[in-house]
Amino acid sequence: MFQSVSMKTTYEDVLEHIESGIMLFDEEGVLVFVNKQMYAFLELARHSLLGCTMTHLLANIQLSRLKRKQVLRAYREMVRKNKPTYEFIDEYGRYWRATLRSGEQMKGSYLFILKEISDYKLIEQTAYQNDSLAMLGKLSASIAHEIRNPLTAIRGFIQLLHPHLHQLGKEEYAKIILAEIDRANDIIHEFLTSSKPSAPQVSMIPVSALLKEVVLLTESEALMKGCQINLHPLQGDMIISGDAKQMKQVVLNIIRNAMEAITERSDDYIGKIEVGARREGAEVRIFISDNGKGMDLCTLDRLFNPFFTTKENGTGLGLSVSDRIIKNHGGCISVSSRVNEGTRFVISLPLIQ
Known part of the structure; x- marks a missing residue:
């Protein structure tokens, strides 16, 4: 008898510490075991459910309205419609899979298993x-x-x-x-x-010469669109390795996007584009910032997706290609922006020591 109780305690300890949430109802429909992961999902106090039925669980005043809906839908899908699994998204955007074990192998009991599958999704x-x-x-x-x-x-x-x-x-x-x-x-x-981007034609590229050439190419276009381009003085010689044409394509594309953002802003102001670079450890940070219309979080999340564009005649490929070029050169592009305040791009690339 003592050994049986000891084994039961051991099993419960194991179930208590597994990653999945567990609820076990006996043949009478009474809840006899709930582990801490299931309590955490339901956002209820520990041991507040033991001895209740599914009806009592749904009537629990501490259970939020959203959780009540999720439990009720899972119960209908798996118990009423005899589906072994049910997947859903909670109010925090997490993906979950609920599984039901019942029948002869469970001797009339119902075992509900809940597992987060956000990573798999x-x-x-x-x-x-x-x-x-x-x-x-x-x-x-x-x-x-x-x-x-x-x-x-x-x-x-x-x-x-x-x-x-x-x-x-x-x-x-x-x-x-x-x-x-x-x-x-x-x-x-x-x-x-x-x-299918072409393979880089590798050469040594002085960052100062690259930025000066691009600014020279875009100055007249910027003036026509009512913008000022300011090239910040660079400190020391910074040299990167890569394809000069591809690097020029990336910087040109970002500067032209900045011009578009400035012309699309409705209020009267002087459009400014700041271009520069600085050394940080073994890398160079090339920055291009503007005071244009800026972007919201939804646009920022999709900015580098192929074929995504906010322009009427855009292809949505410019930034996607630029991102791929920089990654092929061992670097990365980051961006920050605020609506009606402006946008800042930072291109990080390894330096030749």
């Missing part, structure tokens, strides 16, 4: 997203190749017709058509780059 969603993006990348690459060939032919014929249009006084038509073809080719190039 995240892995599942990431795998699904990666598969979708891989398929989309292949599809976009094949479509882009098919579109690029006729565009090249059209561009050639327009150039041949250019003298005739000039004689008719319609030369501007040829310029518009050529500009639109070039814009379409640029979009196709972005698609191809996002689906």
Whole structure:
């Protein structure tokens, strides 16, 4: 008898310390065991449920309205509809799987097991997203190749017709058509780059020379859009290793996004873009900040997702490609922003010692 009681205590201690939540109802429907994980999920005081039935549990005044709904739905799905498992999301955004064990093997008792599966769901969603993006990348690459060939032919014929249009006084038509073809080719190039970025052509890049060249390229465009670009003086020689063209593409893309953010802000103010870099240990931090319209948290969370854009004519590939380029160079991009205050990008890259 003493040994039987001792074994029962041991089993209860084991069940008390497992990660899953446990509720055991006997053949009369009375709750005879609940472990601390289940109490934590229900957000109830310890040992406040022992001896009650499911009806009493649902009527417990300490049980919140949301928890009552979750327990009731799980009970209906598994007991009434004879489903062995039931998955749901709680009010904190966590994923849970409830499992019911009953029948002859339980001798009339009902065992409810609750396990958090948020990590599994995240892995599942990431795998699904990666598969979708891989398929989309292949599809976009094949479509882009098919579109690029006729565009090249059209561009050639327009150039041949250019003298005739000039004689008719319609030369501007040829310029518009050529500009639109070039814009379409640029979009196709972005698609191809996002689906299969080219390997970096590695060279030594002085950070100061890189930023000076990019600022020089964008100064006139910024003035036309009512912006000022300020290049902060750099301290010391900072050199990174990588593809100069790809690095220039990343910085240009972020500066042009900053210009767009400034022009989209409605109030009257002077648009400013600050560009600079500083050494932090074995890395360089290149920063690009603006006082444009800023972004909310929802936009920030999706900012580097392929094909996500807030622009009317955007492709949603610029920042996605930039993020991939920086990662290929062993670095990372971080961003902070506030609505109607501005945005700050920081590109972190390893330095050549």
